[in-house]
Amino acid sequence: xxxxxxxxxxxxxxxxxxxxxxxxxxxxxxxxxxxxxxxxxxxxxxxxxxxxxxxxxxxxxxxxxxxxxxxxxxxxxxxxxxxxxxxxxxxxxxxxxxxxxxxxxxxxxxxxxxxxxxxxxxxxxxxxxxxxxxxxxxxxxxxxxxxxxxxxxxxxxxxxxxxxxxxxxxxxxxxxxxxxxxxxxxxxxxxxxxxxxxxxxxxxxxxxxxxxxxxxxxxxxxxxxxxxxxxxxxxxxxxxxxxxxxxxxxxxxxxxxxxxxxxxxxxxxxxxxxxxxxxxxxxxxxxxxxxxxxxxxxxxxxxxxxxxxxxxxxxxxxxxxxxxxxxx
Amino acid sequence: xxxxxxxxxxxxxxxxxxxxxxxxxxxxxxxxxxxxxxxxxxxxxxxxxxxxxxxxxxxxxxxxxxxxxxxxxxxxxxxxxxxxxxxxxxxxxxxxxxxxxxxxxxxxxxxxxxxxxxxxxxxxxxxxxxxxxxxxxxxxxxxxxxxxxxxxxxxxxxxxxxxxxxxxxxxxxxxxxxxxxxxxxxxxxxxxxxxxxxxxxxxxxxxxxxxxxxxxxxxxxxxxxxxxxxxxxxxxxxxxxxxxxxxxxxxxxxxxxxxxxxxxxxxxxxxxxxxxxxxxxxxxxxxxxxxxxxxxxxxxxxxxxxxxxxxxxxxxxxxxxxxxxxxxxxxxxxxxxxxxxxxxxxxxxxxxxxxxxxxxxxxxxxxxxxxxxxxxxxxxxxxxxxxxxxxxxxxxxxxxxxxxxxxxxxxxxxxxxxxxxxxxxxxxxxxxxxxxxxxxxxxxxxxxxxxxxxxxxxxxxxxxxxxxxxxxxxxxxxxxxxxxxxxxxxxxxxxxxxxxxxxxxxxxxxxxxxxxxxxxxxxxxxxxxxxxxxxxxxxxxxxxxxxxxxxxxxxxxxxxxxxxxxxxxxxxxxxxxxxxxxxxxxxxxxxxxxxxxxxxxxxxxxxxxxxxxxxxxxxxxxxxxxxxxxxxxxxxxxxxxxxxxxxxxxxxxxxxxxxxxx
Numbered sequence: 001x002x003x004x005x006x007x008x009x010x011x012x013x014x015x016x017x018x019x020x021x022x023x024x025x026x027x028x029x030x031x032x033x034x035x036x037x038x039x040x041x042x043x044x045x046x047x048x049x050x051x052x053x054x055x056x057x058x059x060x061x062x063x064x065x066x067x068x069x070x071x072x073x074x075x076x077x078x079x080x081x082x083x084x085x086x087x088x089x090x091x092x093x094x095x096x097x098x099x100x101x102x103x104x105x106x107x108x109x110x111x112x113x114x115x116x117x118x119x120x121x122x123x124x125x126x127x128x129x130x131x132x133x134x135x136x137x138x139x140x141x142x143x144x145x146x147x148x149x150x151x152x153x154x155x156x157x158x159x160x161x162x163x164x165x166x167x168x169x170x171x172x173x174x175x176x177x178x179x180x181x182x183x184x185x186x187x188x189x190x191x192x193x194x195x196x197x198x199x200x201x202x203x204x205x206x207x208x209x210x211x212x213x214x215x216x217x218x219x220x221x222x223x224x225x226x227x228x229x230x231x232x233x234x235x236x237x238x239x240x241x242x243x244x245x246x247x248x249x250x251x252x253x254x255x256x257x258x259x260x261x262x263x264x265x266x267x268x269x270x271x272x273x274x275x276x277x278x279x280x281x282x283x284x285x286x287x288x289x290x291x292x293x294x295x296x297x298x299x300x301x302x303x304x305x306x307x308x309x310x311x312x313x314x315x316x317x318x319x320x321x322x323x324x325x326x327x328x
Numbered sequence: 329x330x331x332x333x334x335x336x337x338x339x340x341x342x343x344x345x346x347x348x349x350x351x352x353x354x355x356x357x358x359x360x361x362x363x364x365x366x367x368x369x370x371x372x373x374x375x376x377x378x379x380x381x382x383x384x385x386x387x388x389x390x391x392x393x394x395x396x397x398x399x400x401x402x403x404x405x406x407x408x409x410x411x412x413x414x415x416x417x418x419x420x421x422x423x424x425x426x427x428x429x430x431x432x433x434x435x436x437x438x439x440x441x442x443x444x445x446x447x448x449x450x451x452x453x454x455x456x457x458x459x460x461x462x463x464x465x466x467x468x469x470x471x472x473x474x475x476x477x478x479x480x481x482x483x484x485x486x487x488x489x490x491x492x493x494x495x496x497x498x499x500x501x502x503x504x505x506x507x508x509x510x511x512x513x514x515x516x517x518x519x520x521x522x523x524x525x526x527x528x529x530x531x532x533x534x535x536x537x538x539x540x541x542x543x544x545x546x547x548x549x550x551x552x553x554x555x556x557x558x559x560x561x562x563x564x565x566x567x568x569x570x571x572x573x574x575x576x577x578x579x580x581x582x583x584x585x586x587x588x589x590x591x592x593x594x595x596x597x598x599x600x601x602x603x604x605x606x607x608x609x610x611x612x613x614x615x616x617x618x619x620x621x622x623x624x625x626x627x628x629x630x631x632x633x634x635x636x637x638x639x640x641x642x643x644x645x646x647x648x649x650x651x652x653x654x655x656x657x658x659x660x661x662x663x664x665x666x667x668x669x670x671x672x673x674x675x676x677x678x679x680x681x682x683x684x685x686x687x688x689x690x691x692x693x694x695x696x697x698x699x700x701x702x703x704x705x706x707x708x709x710x711x712x713x714x715x716x717x718x719x720x721x722x723x724x725x726x727x728x729x730x731x732x733x734x735x736x737x738x739x740x741x742x743x744x745x746x747x748x749x750x751x752x753x754x755x756x757x758x759x760x761x762x763x764x765x766x767x768x769x770x771x772x773x774x775x776x777x778x779x780x781x782x783x784x785x786x787x788x789x790x791x792x793x794x795x796x797x798x799x800x801x802x803x804x805x806x807x808x809x810x811x812x813x814x815x816x817x818x819x820x821x822x823x824x825x826x827x828x829x830x831x832x833x834x835x836x837x838x839x840x841x842x843x844x845x846x847x848x849x850x851x852x853x854x855x856x857x858x859x860x861x862x863x864x865x866x867x868x869x870x871x872x873x874x875x876x877x878x879x880x881x882x883x884x885x886x887x888x889x890x891x892x893x894x895x896x897x898x899x900x901x902x903x904x905x906x907x908x909x910x911x912x913x914x915x916x917x918x919x920x921x922x923x924x925x926x927x928x929x930x931x932x933x934x935x936x937x938x939x940x941x942x943x944x945x946x947x948x949x950x951x952x953x954x955x956x957x958x959x960x961x962x963x964x965x966x967x968x969x970x971x972x973x974x975x976x977x978x979x980x981x982x983x984x985x986x987x988x989x990x
Contacts (some may be wrong), residue, residue, distance in 0.1 A: 223381065225968035227970075236982035310924050311923050312925065312961065
């Protein structure tokens with residue numbers, strides 16, 4: 001992906017210079033090489049800091065909401081990986097961003113790495129991770145190590161949506177088009193096979209770790225409300241999720257309901273959770289149910305598509321029918 | 329803080345036998361805001377209402393909770409009571425402790441506990457109620473009738489006679505419906521055409537009635553008093569104003585392979601046809617799926633022979649837009665699919681027919697010119713077997729659970745007519761029960777049995793098959809004699825179940841009128857509002873609401889007409905104040921609400937907002953309160969909770985849930 005990085009910097013520099021765009025929304029390294037954060041670049045010479053490597057998992061779509069609202073002149077260049085384009089389209093569908101203000105460069109991706117997985121494998125003091133085809137060469141202060149690339153992928157990359165860009169103005173890609181990832185509903189199926197007591201125990205355990213840092217909500221492209229119900233004292237939801245240990249879990253349940261049908265399954269919630277809660281499973285359960293009850297639907301695949309849960313049609317199944325099929 | 333009065337109704341023993349009303353009164357006294365609580369035997373009675381009025385005055389009440397029957401029953405009653413006592417009618421809440429509690433529980437302790445909880449929820453809601461003011465909307469003084477059978481025609485005539493404009497939309501090329509296909513009608517045996525066709529002509533000539541035949545309702549928008557309807561007038565390829573109905577084209581048309589629907593496909597018609605001699609309008613129509621000109625570009629014989637120059641091959645479908653104040657659904661019925669009952673050999677043997685087909689065979693204008701003949705060999709039959717309840721009162725997947733109601737009587741009619749005209753023919757009727765309630769109905773049936781010697785056998789037919797003599801063998805049981813019967817016959821007539829017309833589901837969806845599991849339209853109240861749909865401004869006429877015979881259909885059609893006239897006579901309608909409103913500062917402009925709105929009441933505007941000092945132009949939802957029916961779908965779809973329903977705000981509903989879970 002180093003090649004892509006070079007091409008992106010070159011092309012972004014051109015577009016900044018000729019005035020097509022006035023700023024670039026990309027990635028920048030933090031204190032560590034794997035600690036990559038979203039960043040804006042406003043001139044060609046700042047671009048030397050632009051990072052595009054194996055740790056650029058973040059989905060940049062949501063940052064466009066505020067960027068579109070600022071009063072600055074000119075267009076915003078944004079780097080979107082194939083999976084990020086779904087969230088981008090969903091935000092367009094919901095009128096949260098302005099397509100005319102945005103220039104999308106689709107950037108090729110072969111799957112992003114999860115530093116937490118590497119650490120969990122026992123690698124300490126990592127100084128560099130080199131991509132060597134199917135293997136990773138891991139430089140640490142304790143010497144060089146190796147591991148399989150597939151074992152270190154982010155959950156969302158394990159279940160990759162494929163390499164198609166659903167929105168772009170141009171594409172910079174040097175990778176071979178890849179296959180779609182594993183079945184994303186495997187984890188959901190495991191949960192569905194549990195008894196309700198087991199499932200309750202599972203979620204009780206997972207959600208008890210929640211520290212209500214709101215990272216999942218803040219990163220979620222579907223959570224883009226002007227005023228979130230959890231920040232709104234009159235909504236009745238804010239107080240509830242704080243009142244006791246169970247109702248705190250309501251936060252995640254309410255949030256899953258709020259994004260149901262609009263969630264593109266970008267996996268950002270689980271990626272940013274500092275407690276490692278598999279929040280994507282809640283969303284995927286909704287996606288699976290919606291697919292089964294109303295036919296396959298992928299949010300963000302097309303701009304303007306109507307999600308089954310927020311669409312009135314004369315052919316809508318009666319609630320009793322949905323209920324019956326739901327019991328199958 | 330509200331001052332709330334709680335009034336617990338016994339409903340005689342309906343509630344009091346299962347719910348300890350005194351205990352409910354005691355339990356709610358400590359609830360927030362409650363400063364008065366009392367029970368009474370019949371709260372809806374004049375004395376009960378006076379009790380409420382007195383309490384409002386005496387205790388300076390600002391909110392009322394009535395623990396009684398469903399709000400569908402008496403919410404309006406108690407709102408009026410509150411208004412009489414000087415408080416806003418929308419400060420009344422009903423806790424349904426009858427349908428939701430006493431009627432469905434047996435244990436008194438449990439039911440009482442539940443009644444208290446329901447009361448508590450209503451109290452929590454009233455604490456957050458605000459006075460609401462209904463608006464007004466105008467009434468378009470024009471009615472639409474969907475369906476031009478006897479039900480539609482009768483409703484139209486009654487409304488038109490009262491002085492209002494009426495349009496009838498009929499999807500076939502003529503009005504008249506199923507009744508036009510009938511030969512004679514029970515219990516008087518007068519000819520259907522003789523009593524129907526004058527009405528058809530009257531409808532066509534009435535200055536207040538416009539007929540749109542060969543037309544379908546394309547879309548319905550709006551609400552009671554103000555429906556916007558698009559009607560698709562399908563191309564007949566014949567100029568209605570020029571065609572004289574001479575029928576020369578219909579006799580010359582060379583494409584004669586297709587069946588004639590009016591005669592139940594027992595004979596054929598041309599591609600250009602007039603459905604029957606007394607059709608209204610008496611205008612030909614070209615069936616483009618069968619016409620050689622449309623298929624091959626050649627022929628055009630009808631155009632050559634038409635002296636009026638009425639044939640218009642280039643005619644297009646036309647969309648007519650019209651406003652209506654009220655809509656009557658009179659879509660009627662069709663014969664249910666008997667091919668599923670193959671034990672009767674309907675699909676295999678031409679001498680096994682449905683009753684409607686027999687009706688055409690008996691009719692002088694029918695395929696046999698009114699002579700009773702076997703369709704297989706055109707010979708005179710010696711025996712006829714009638715099988716009742718084919719698909720009716722049948723709980724299996726292929727049948728209908730309901731009684732089609734008309735079959736017993738028309739079968740008796742057929743049996744009698746055949747015995748009268750052909751005394752040599754033996755008639756056997758297999759039945760489950762003979763149901764003949766109705767004026768002069770049982771006498772009619774008795775006449776068939778006693779005077780005409782029709783052989784009624786209680787029992788069902790198991791099988792029909794062609795035997796070696798070229799006749800049909802009917803295998804059945806006689807339940808009363810407890811024996812198997814093998815009967816040889818020449819014809820078998822199936823009294824097939826009737827079902828609502830195809831397409832009624834689409835009509836119901838367009839009108840947001842509800843239908844039951846059998847696709848019959850639901851009435852607002854089965855006893856007290858039988859001709860009104862639960863959707864305001866939509867009325868029901870005829871079999872679309874449930875099986876009925878002609879006299880019943882005509883009475884219901886008249887009743888629906890009266891309801892329509894009552895509505896159109898008003899200059900203004902009071903609108904429902906419980907409509908949705910968006911909070912502009914919270915609205916994301918995401919379009920979720922607009923997409924779930926069944927009434928098209930929501931659109932978006934770009935508007936500058938002042939969000940705590942921050943001014944910006946945002947895309948905001950806007951509700952047209954005239955179109956909003958208060959269904960609440962948008963409030964649920966809104967992710968940020970910006971959309972709220974007056975009278976059912978999110979806070980109120982949360983308060984109710986909290987009160988229930990307390």
